[in-house]
Structure formats: structure tokens, C-alpha cells
Amino acid sequence: MGQAALVGVVFPSADRVVRHVSATSAIQERAAAPGFNSILKRRLDSVQRFEAFSEIPGSDCAAIVVDAQEMQFQRHSTVFSEGSPATRVALLLSGCMKITQGRAQGQEVILRLNGPGDVLGKLGSQARANHLYTTYAVQPSLALVWEMDAFxxxxxxxxxxxxxxxxxxxxxxxxxEIRYREVSTEKVSSRLSNLLVRLVSQVGRRIEDCVEIALSRRELAQLTGTTLFTVSRLLCQWEAQGIVSARREVVLVHDVPALQELSREE
Structure with missing residues (x-):
């Protein structure tokens, strides 16, 4: 795992030899750790709103998060590197991650963006193989991290x-599948407006009277399958209408309803 800072605490682990201790009993045994209850409550408040913990009872949620490490990733830091051993799994609590894959020419292709509630890492039957992609922090991000065996x-x-x-x-x-269909059947203006609408809810960050999407125009061009020139031209048009404004590595959405209407009209 790349550059990161540990925050909070790692709770003392239960005796791994004792296999039949209930989740509640194991947590009670660790309650003597300084700050245990407040940190556990904060973690539960964070994760229970996410899809990964949907319909899971509170006591079971506590048993799942109690052994995780909290890790803070600075912007542009690497979480997982393509080709490195897959040894950890992470749940993103805040921020945004960019998933990329290298090409023979040395370029990177953006596969997707992950927002709060997404699970990061290699899962499934091939979980112990090497990572097939690189994960970067697009924004300062906080995650719960488990060792692969524990998860x-x-x-x-x-x-x-x-x-x-x-x-x-x-x-x-x-x-x-949606992105593939859009690239195959829709105009670039429609693809870009639809993408921005999705990003507002997935990884957008509210700043005063607008929503910040921490992606450059070049990255938006990759995600929509078009050129930097075309994305810049469209964003300039929409900026003149007061819908968005583009900075060097950020797009600010000022009028989300207008952007949604634009995506329907294109």
C-alpha cells in the first residue's frame, strides 16, 4: 500500500486461537482500551450508511470494523499499485479514488472513480493474485483497511x-456497461453531461454554492472517450451559461438541475 498515515487506533485483536467467541463477547473484551467506545461508535456511524453494511445488525457491523485500521491518504498518493501483491482490502469512508490501468505506450487509462462506501482491493477467487490496476487518491481520503486474510x-x-x-x-x-453504451451510441456532449451528473452524486464535494469534481479536463476526456479539445470546448460553452466552471484540475458544477436538463436535451 502506498503513502498513508494511520489515524485513530487499532484495537487490540482477540485471541485468534479461540474460534467460538461471539462477536459481542469479543468486543466487550476490548472495551477497556482507551477511547474504544467513542472510536467504535464513530466507525459505526460512518459505515452503516453504506451499501456494504446494508441490513447488517449493529453488533455484526461492530465485529467487522473493530479490527480495521483507519488510514488517511493525501491527494495523489498511491493506495494500490498495478502488479503489486494484493494483501489488503479497504472501505473508502471519505474522499475519492481513481482506478487506472497502464498501457504498453506508458499511458494510463481511467477505469472508474470510487467514492465513499466503495470497496477497494482485489476480491473474489483471484483475490490473492497481483493487483490489475493502480488506485490513486484524487482527494484527501479516509479508509478502513483490513488485511486480506482477516477480511x-x-x-x-x-x-x-x-x-x-x-x-x-x-x-x-x-x-x-453504461459507459460503453454511451460511447457507442451517444454524442460527446451527452456523454460528458451524463458523466458530470453521475460524478456529482458519486464523488462530488459540496463547496459553498457549488459542487467540486476533482478531475482535470484530460481525465474527463478519458472517461468519455473523446479528446481534450472537445471537452474544453464543451466546458467553455457551459461555463458561459453559468452551469459549470473549469479550473486546472477541478470542475465546479454551479447548477446541477441545469446540467441534468442538458443531459436530457443532448
């Missing part, structure tokens, strides 16, 4: 967690 045990122990992660992976696949 696999949690997935086996809590079927609802397995179901929810499968649902997240299915959503990612659906998003790729």
Missing part, C-alpha cells in the same frame, strides 16, 4: 457482507 474470514462469517459486496461489484459492472 476473507469476515466475508465467510457474515453472509450479508458477502451479498452486499457482490451488489457493489455488480453496480461497478453496470456502470461500465
Amino acid at each position: 476473507e474470514r469476515l466475508v465467510d462469517r457474515f453472509p450479508l457482507l458477502r451479498r452486499n459486496i457482490a451488489s457493489i461489484l455488480e453496480r461497478h459492472l453496470n456502470e461500465l
